[in-house]
Amino acid sequence: MLICPQCEFENPEDHKYCQSCGISLTDKICCQCRENIPIEAKICSFCNAVNHTILWAVIAQKIVIEESEDREKNQITNDIVPEEKKIEIDNLSDFFTKNPDRAIPGLKIQANSETISSRYEAEDEPSPIPYLQTTADSLNKTILQGKVIDKYPLQKSHLATLQKQQMDLFAELSQDLSNSYLSVTQYWNLVGVPTHALPYLILEKYTPTIPKIYDAWQQRDRGVVLLPDRSQWKLMTELWSQQKLPLLQIIWFLDEMAKLWEPLHQISCAQSLLVNDNLRIDEDQSFCFQQLYMDSIDNPPNLKDLVTAWQLCFAESNLDCIDNLNQLLDRVISGEIIEVEQLRLELHNLGLGEDEIESFDIHSNYHSVNIPQPESNNIEPHNDLENTKEQSFFDEADNDMIYSSEFEEQATAMIPMELRCINNASCTDIGSQRDHNEDFFGMRTVIEETENNTDSSLNVNGLYLVCDGMGGHAAGEVASAMAVESLQKYFKTQWQGDLPDRETIEQGILLTNETLYQTNIDNSRSGSGRMGTTLVMALLHNTRMAIAHVGDSRIYRITRKQGLEQLTLDHEVGQREINRGVEPDIAYGRPDAYQLTQALGPRENNYVRPDIQFMEITEDCLLLLCSDGLCDNYLLEENWQQYLKPLISSDTNLQEGLFDLVNFANEYNGHDNITAILVRVKLKPDF
Incomplete structure (x- = not known):
């Protein structure tokens, strides 16, 4: 079988084009000049760029x-x-x-x-x-x-x-x-x-x-x-040698390594942390391994070996002014500190000082290699339910590594994070079975960048909106467009600095609902003829985020540690019954399970109760806002690792990745319009 490099579909050996997405299986595009060259070519015949897989x-x-x-x-x-x-x-x-x-x-x-x-x-x-x-x-x-x-x-x-x-x-x-x-x-x-x-x-x-x-x-x-092949990646000691790094940044690197000590020790690969040439830096200046090394059976490494390796890194990098850090490492070598979690606690306290310690569970960064991850919310897949979505509204009245030492409950300090960069991509598609598109999206990202000889920083405000319209006679696409335009206009005047508070966000949503509802009244629309729309919205200010939604459009967060997380719960009959304590199988066995309980436009403000949440972004992530045409039938739950997880990396093309996901959704679902916004947030320690 031939694996398509774009969609990973398995094609017969003799096929020249992918049966799924149609790209060539005999040619590829040069990474430099973008000309077509044979798939097996090592060197581009047009520009001599290296193009083979090393x-x-x-x-x-x-x-x-x-x-x-x-x-x-x-x-x-x-x-x-x-x-x-x-x-x-x-x-x-x-x-x-x-x-x-x-x-x-x-x-x-x-x-x-x-x-x-x-x-x-x-x-x-x-x-x-x-x-x-x-x-x-x-x-x-x-x-x-x-x-x-x-x-x-x-x-x-x-x-x-x-x-x-x-x-x-x-x-x-x-x-x-x-x-x-x-x-x-x-x-x-x-x-x-x-x-x-x-x-x-x-x-x-x-x-x-x-x-x-x-x-x-x-x-x-x-x-x-x-x-x-990571052999060409910069060595961690090279980074330390070339830049005058603050003590806090050195401590951050050491803590990143210490996090992995227990998982690696558990499977006899702790030696990987002791080989200087094995410690590399990726495109985001994050710590990575080139490969794993097996431990000696007779003499496995211990914590003293780890801190001795750190001291050798210091010497190789010509680091100075780290007396306090060396004193801490000497306490490990002398046997005063024997547990890795105690070492991490001391590292954090040394980096931030006693007056700056914030509450932070040291074990929240661990994911056990032998404890299953908790299951996500049991939300049943959707089908083609656009008509029931419209009708229902008028029928309704309303990871971790376990330790047993004395430090298990101890709190320590977390190094604060700041934005390194932010990227976004958007896509909307009519779908394979619709004759018009009732989805509408909107994005606005304002970036203020400050830079000097030694540092750079970003100040970002981002507003991201996806609406899925409904209603007869093309009213759905009017409702979704009106909602996006109304909210963009509102926040342009009401949001100037930090994140708006809950009342401000709710007021903007209710004003939008009032606009749509009054339009329905003015046009003498009633019952299922009234136009309406779902809403999912994210407001981002640096590393803080507010999300709000009405209806069944969703927002997901994708991280390397936690995987795919659904941050919203659909406003529909089945989910409402689960919230009341009904078993999921019974709740979604109802014939009206997927009917909406909330939307913008069909009813007055008394019946609109948007869910609003505030959260902090603490690690690199993707934010995905989408209409239900993308997430129906467990598409994301079953395919996120293939289509979304790779996009967390800065060296991937976010827009192309989103196109690939939407094309796949057209094959997997295709019964509805598909709209999505992807936001990639990359962080760095705030030193």
Whole structure:
């Protein structure tokens, strides 16, 4: 199967265009000059830009343990007994070119009716491939690592195929660590997953700090793991050396690493935090790993090793004026501090000072690797309910890591965050089954930027609106447009500085309802002939946000830690019954379950009760405002990881990503108009 790079649809091997979105499966667009070039081209023939997919390979080859050594250890850690004691390969080029007959079936690719013996090849430019490391890891293996090229990036990976075949097994892996981590490795090797691939799969929720695995397979005595190539990313020590960073920013980096100590220690990968060349900085200057390193079974690292590694980073970066910090780290080395949460507490107190400590649960930043995330609200999917939506209105009368130490309940200080950047995108589509579009949206973002030699800051006010109109004789599209224009005009005069208060927001919504209602009266509209509209609205001032809604249009928040969160609850009969204590299955078993209980326009202000919430943005996120044509039938709940989660990263195109989501929604739903606004908020510590 060929995986479409745009919509990830699986196409037959001989197809030249994606059956789902129609893009070419034989050509691609050059990343630099935007000309069409062959999909397998490494270098653009027009501008000579590099265009191939470069990966970082980590190949583990078993070292044979002599019979005189610990036989039990050999049994626990042995993946597949090698045929020879001699290590046969010296570099990546040898591995990907020698003995092609030993390649596993999943890596054979059909192209132009010819069998390609190897999908991946070692990159021979611009520098030689690194040779075997001289040290062995905890599984008695030597590690070969370096860059490789995926010659057929459209081909489904062996790991993806295996995950689809063993879906239940992989789901269990991420939830159950009740058995010893090393005791289950032989079982995973038998299904084709190398031992050193398991940590990436278990800790996938920590992406992108921990790289997401690209492919993996077991090939006799060798386990192969392919990762995104981060070898060119800036080292953390480089950043520390090149910029004069304030103490608080250094403490923030240390705390980011300390957060991961327990999850990594739990699966024997804490060594990853101790290798200076492994600590990288991404495009948002956030801490990331290049890869994971396995701990030694006999001598796993402890907290003293972690702070010793930090001190080596200080020395390499020529950091000075950190006497207080070094004194704190010396307390760990001396044994005075033995718990990582106590270390984090002391770091925060050192950074902010006793007078500035705010209440903050230190454990709120953790997500356990063996505790399931709480389920989201049980809200049933919608169908094509536009008519019942209109009629109903007139029939109604109205994550965490667990510790047991004494510091578990201790509060500490949180480093305040500020805006790094903000981007937005919008899209509206008539849908595949409608003859006109009754949705309407509006956006207004005002950005004031202040910059000097050493710093820059943003002051942002953003107003985002989505309305889904309803009513006969094209009245729905009139109502939604009127609502957006009325609210934009209102807030242009009523909102000048900080976020408006609850009363101001509610007054703007009620004035809009009054305008629509009076228009209905003036035009002698009654019953289901009255025009109306839903409303979902977000007001953003820097890292503070207010949201309001009337009806069943929704707002979602997407973060790497919490995933997809629905921030609004639909104003409809089924949800109203759930709020009254009725079981969800019974509430949404009613024939009128999806009928609206609130909307703007059909009724006077006494019957309009907008829900208004205020919240703080504390991490990078996406905000999605949408009409129900996008979110019906669990579309977002089941597909957000594919279409939305990647867009949190600054190096993705927000507008193109939204287009892809709306195109998919037309195939998945398509029964209604589809409208969405995406806002990407990126934060940085306020040092």
